[in-house]
Amino acid sequence: MKQQVQSPWRVARQKLMRDPAAIVGLVFVSIIVLAGLLAPIIAPMDPNAQVLEFLNQPPGFRGEVIHFRYQPELPLQMVAVREVKEFGERIEYTDRLNRTFTLHRNQLIGKTQKEWVSNHRYWLGTDNFGRDVLSRLLYGARISLMVGISASTLSLIVGLLLGAVAGYYGGWRETIIMRFTDIMFGFPTLLFLIGITAAFEPSLFVVFMAIGFVTWPGMARLMRGQVMSVKEREFVKAAKVLGFSKWHILWKHVVPNCLAPVIVAYTLGIAGAIMAEASLSFLGLGAQPPISSWGAMISTGKDFLRLAPWISMAPGIAIAITVFGFNLLGDGLRDALDPTMKE
């Protein structure tokens, strides 16, 4: 019988697709990615739009809001209303304190009453500024994924480069790189992150750079170990005999064969980076208001825990789902990419 040789990547993909835990992870990750990508379309409201009359309202709350601008250059106003009456060009609305105000038609946003007055359902309630928690949650997925993926990628690039060089060339290059990673490992991760972000003006860019900087040594150690074991294999020796340059052998023959555990570490690294961003934003060292980072949302909710627990409940669940998803996916990839694991 003719035996078909399958590429290891394809075998891995098939194994992954047969692992129920990995599928669950993939589904969770996809949900969060979709939520982030589609946030502008599916979010019921602008995540930063405030209706001050509606602050700290519970999930399921419904309220009517009129949208207008006093002057074209002034910011959009959203005011809770009880009643709206049209008198030709003049519009009268009654607010929640039964005061009546008059606006001109061209101050309103939209053409008909259906457009300028909207009836909102706040599925997850509102926060302390009367913003829609659900919309903020959906936009928060963008922040988490953006920081998580970019920071983990930064760590991957730096760690892979330095780890590969250290493992392949050895000598003084290895000594310098590995001693430096030893020092980096001397700091507890979160504390190191806090220290770095505290030294700069807090922003998401600083958070991204800090996470990348703090996590690359782990990647470098992993990569170095891999390269050291792969470079002793026959095909590498064959390439040497054929006279390829060291640089060519390293990147064309050694590194591609080191990638399986690196991919696993990268996936788990995203989970770690998302958690780190949330922690820093929770401490006020990450995303600054009004950015709807999940960690920052939990931090806001902390001060209203008794009054409006939903503000911090929802983003915590969102973080848990995201991290859970990436963890399951990473575990699944580890099993799928491990050739010694039999089904």
Place this chain on the structure above:
Amino acid sequence: MGKYILNRILQTIPVLLGVIVITFILMYIVPGDPVQSMVGERYDEATVERLRQELHMDDPIIMQFFRYIWNILHGDFGVSFYTGESVSAQIMAKFPNTMILALTAMVVAIFVGLFVGIISSLKPGSWLDKGTMFFALIGISAPVFWVGLMLVLFVGVYLRWLPPTGFGGIEYVILPAITLGLRSAAYLARLTRASMLEVLDQQYIRTARMKGLPEWKVVLKHAFPNTLVPVITVIGTDFGSYLSGAVLTESIFGWPGLGRLALDAILKRDFPVIQGTVLFMAIMFILANLVVDILYGVVDPRIRAERKTEKTK
């Protein structure tokens, strides 16, 4: 054995030095003039000049660095910009509280983690196993600070079983300890289960069963001790990070430990305190890891041998 320990201790010295250099650089590159933040909005040039002199701010960086190391070696971490208190005195005042929290959290993590891990390894694939492992994975995935807040809300505010936040008797340490220990517990449970499954498959376990030992004896006396090496790793490194200040947990529960000290200093931009606490915590972390490594050698002779061959290579 003595040589192994000495070697490990010597290896720590360059790491410690590196950590000191990084903390120094980190605070040196901070934007803004520390003297400016000390004197505030209203100041006169003479005061600024005097402070700069006192703090040796105009010395070349290399001089400042050596003075910094010299002071650290004498246990002097400088004085707070705001209170004028000695940083090392502040650290020493907060450290016992951090220690209490770290120890309690570790106890929680070890008991819960090992118990759950052993139980679920006994019937792999059962609903009990799947359920506990599912919860363990959630425990790893949920943010620590969020779990803490939910404990405050449900146990402290709704059920009123324990005081939600604060510091005092034993009732105050329970919630923070659970919060801090939960992640390690979840991680330990997964790890214990995995290594138990591996061990339970070995020949000598079958022998023990065959000679008619009761199952609990097989598990506790023959299988469990052999799972301890990976378990010590996790306990050691996690304990190291607990000692280095549970910034998140302490800030939620208002626990007056090192983490809170560091965070308050960061929010006030009180640089000598930040520098001192970060450095102190890093040293604690390195020492905890050192102890773990030495313990390894004590527990498992194979590791000692491995390190030796690694060196001679």
